[in-house]
Amino acid sequence: MSQLDSTWSYVDDSKITPKGFLFAGISAGLKASNKKDLALILAPKGSIFSGMFTQSIVRASCVDMCEDRIKKNSGFLRAILINSGQANACTGNIGLQHFQIATAKIAELLGIKEDEVLMCSTGLIGVPIKINDLVKNLPNLVSDLKVNNLQNAAEAILTTDLTLKKVLIETIILGRKIKISGFAKGSGMIYPNMATMLAFLTCDAGIEKEEWDKMIAIAVKKSFNAISVDGETSTNDSFVGINAGERIDKRFFPIIQKGIDIVCQNLAKNIARDGEGANCLLEVLVQGAKNTNDAINVAKTICNSALVKTAIHGCDPNWGRIISAAGNSGVKFNLNDVDLHIGNDQILEKGKLNKYDPQKVKDYIKSKMKGRYLVDDIVQIMINLNTGESKGTAWGCDLSKKYVEINSEYTT
């Protein structure tokens, strides 16, 4: 157990997850492999759901349905069914029917109302969901519901991911233990036709809907909306945050916000780190911006630049590409004010080249490229725009030949 920000601590996630929540994950035969492909979150009565969904115009109907049901019920829902294998996107009316059949059936098994259930899908676009296999296995799924089952649920939502993405943290507020858990899938993109990022957060400190929506929006902006593997937004991107349990006093909201931020950033960074073909996590911190949006925009544009990403891959401290990418973010700044650091080395000071040893910076980047899943795989770039007081961070990864291979050598 390591102390986080003198408040939150990481907990072994095979321990009991946030109070009142149950998780399940099984194989229902939706994937060609025998891997798990169906997950369920059952939230306690009175739980409050907040959802954020893909900004793409081309959305799976399940995404529209989720948004509608959260709105209709003012956030009071009970369960999320999640399948991998088929994204149920671009499947027309059949897609909508499958959503309705599956959520009606699981509601019946759980003794709740159909419209208290959300359903998120990920996998192949344009292919109908294997609805018979799915429905047939719903009783098995319900049997798997447990208080310490984050592992199964997290496994069941993966597609091309190479790593599990799950996290559990806890803190104590006035003698009361509070837990927040999260799990996610995403290799940062769509392949082959995979649709893309799903993440789910549960928290056992009760917070009313309006405030919860705000807190979730803040966390998502600084996490899932601040990562880029290849600049692609998918048809199914969804994030749902749920809280339940005794209400917590307003004065502790900043602590809860911090916890939500930690969970979301942990999952988001692991999605970026798991970007296809990636060898490192790229972390860009922008300081001295006029506001947080500007800071995140600049950071994200740098993370998203093919030229920065290939330079990092080649361990090349190519400051010209970093600055050029920053200049394309749409955010106004003056190059003559800009400080740029790569790792501990200052490259630019007030827009002028600083004395630095390129080989040392090269070695710094190289030391991070040993392969992902290592603790120390983070290449850090820091820019100070010196035009304001705000800061923001974005995460990405290097661009390798492996990325091209994975995404071009797929044959239909």
Added chain:
Amino acid sequence: MSQLDSTWSYVDDSKITPKGFLFAGISAGLKASNKKDLALILAPKGSIFSGMFTQSIVRASCVDMCEDRIKKNSGFLRAILINSGQANACTGNIGLQHFQIATAKIAELLGIKEDEVLMCSTGLIGVPIKINDLVKNLPNLVSDLKVNNLQNAAEAILTTDLTLKKVLIETIILGRKIKISGFAKGSGMIYPNMATMLAFLTCDAGIEKEEWDKMIAIAVKKSFNAISVDGETSTNDSFVGINAGERIDKRFFPIIQKGIDIVCQNLAKNIARDGEGANCLLEVLVQGAKNTNDAINVAKTICNSALVKTAIHGCDPNWGRIISAAGNSGVKFNLNDVDLHIGNDQILEKGKLNKYDPQKVKDYIKSKMKGRYLVDDIVQIMINLNTGESKGTAWGCDLSKKYVEINSEYTT
């Protein structure tokens, strides 16, 4: 000579270029190689200049200076000096001084005013221009000025380009021969720290400034602003269009506009085709949009998608990626209205999968991937959004391992 649009014809560009314009291109020792690196356009008295420049916040000072001089002189200028080798970007006060020294000297040699001269630079960012070599060679450059010298000028502005990009077209209006010429550089990106796209157009039909600005803006929108190799905008991107000679009647403006469009699109397509590591030219036509901007936005977003580009590279008719990219353009449409063609095959009809032979479409893409510089290297994607009457086209290229190699294996 081939007939174009029943009006304009391509002409061998070693022939005399638009009336009154002189071109030159020599080696001044700015590049490490012995290749040409200094070009000059001398326009006749009374010429009208219109310029469009990079939207990046990080601009070379020469770009600011060009914009200022065009504005200050209401478009009445006389010459453009262009160097390759050093971009004169991120070089601070020295960069500005070098611009002033070079333009003053060439103005003196040509007997015109200093502020009637523009100077465009391309090459390494952050490196001062080799100003002594440049100035020393200006008399040689002036000696090379000829009426049929597009070749030398076009050669001298290249950096990592693999192909020359130049074009000359002509038409006859009321018995008067009108010519438009253009030349450009650009491998679509910055490497190693190269800054990026320059293009110059000359026309010997006189058109007043306000109208000329409009015509140039229209042409650029449908050409240089509709290509993408990797979504990067550089510090130095510049386009200058010049007209000179006897004024032409307003009723012939549509013909001139057509000619400008042809020249700009020819150059723009050749920039996309010369994209680093590219094997084909990707052409995306969007029809049925509410307006031209929407159509170009959708087309450009598709051309810019790493997933579409890798799919094309793998000869994979991956319609899900194309539709998903379209959905990220910010343009509103309904998937249930969308028709999608790849080559001659219809993949989607009103959002539903059409019967088509994936192998046939794969073979179609494969047939275009024999390598660039072939006439028939264009992979065509056509989308009809069926929400309006407007259309637009964008151009890009496939994304290959070679791109990653070129951009990551550069060492400082």
